[in-house]
Amino acid sequence: MTDETGRGSAAAAPDTVVALFATWLDELAGAVRHRFKDLPDDAVAYRPDPGGNSVGVTLWHFTRWLDLLTHQAWRAEPVSGEVWHRNGWAARTGYDPTGLGFQGYGVVTGFTVEEVDAVPFLTSAQLLAYFSEVTDSLRTELAGLTTERLNEPAPGLGGQRSRYSWLAPVMQGSFGHVGEIDALLAMRTRRMVD
Template identity: 40%
Template sequence: MQDVELYADLITQLSKWAHREVKNLTEQELAWQPDAEGNSIGVTVWHVGRWLDVTARLLQGQPATQELWLTRGWAERTGYNPQGIGEQGLGTVTGYTQQEVAAIPLLSAQDLLLYLRQTSNALSTFLRSLSSSEPLQEPLYPGAPYTKQQLLQTVFLGTCGHMGEIEALKAMMRRRASLTA
């Protein structure tokens, strides 16, 4: 198995993991926060989807207008365009203020998982289209201090961490609910 195939399979498996963890959550559970500054499960899932969306676009050298959040009508449906917000204006939650996080639309589990599936499929399909991992060794853009593969690795590892975060948030939410019951 080539590196690109392995990455594609791992991205697909992470998406399936998220589906198992989130598919049966209510909108209230998706919006629950452990404290005023903690992200909810919904925000965390959206964050993962956004990073996959942005990563697929960056790896393909496409302009920001080609992100699925825009091309699949999410921005239009929700009235929310994240571009230009946060770190490097990527709109991925990274570098957001609390007010910017609060502006992220509250999506149902079905919608969050649909966007996540769309973005993971786009990234996995692109990776499978490569005949080798050689293109991933190129700088992300001319003069970039890191390669496409380093971006992919960072996003993959971050996604794994966020899946643990989702599991922890669910456990904290259930413990809090059992204490108040």
């Protein structure tokens, strides 16, 4: 839903929407764990063609969006406050996506093929660790929210969008990307059989 400013709002009983997002976040985490637990490196690296995203990059992509919205949009932290930076992932991998892609967010959206190719390979265990750190941080934010605060403008990244309008499309997209991961893994399996 959108409010009179077009910024997006959640109209429901108090805290119902926040509880629903928390439930969806738990469901997303379970779906990701199910697919990536013990996933072999060749499956994580699988991409159908040179212009497509791999299974691992797809997970990294929506995890980056969740990281960005939690820290930069909701908490108004600098890039260094994102889990990717704060928890040492950028330092360990030698990879800083800051300034790349759509609005310089560094989340794969708007990356060129060359920029996608530069995303470092992370094993399933590493991807799950980063994803868990990000979703734990978002879960903490959700625990402290009311539906009213969810509809207020998030303080970061210009302060023009509500927390709801940041989270709703990213959460929806994340579930869509889980379906994409399923399709990629099915394509890999068919190619292995042929």
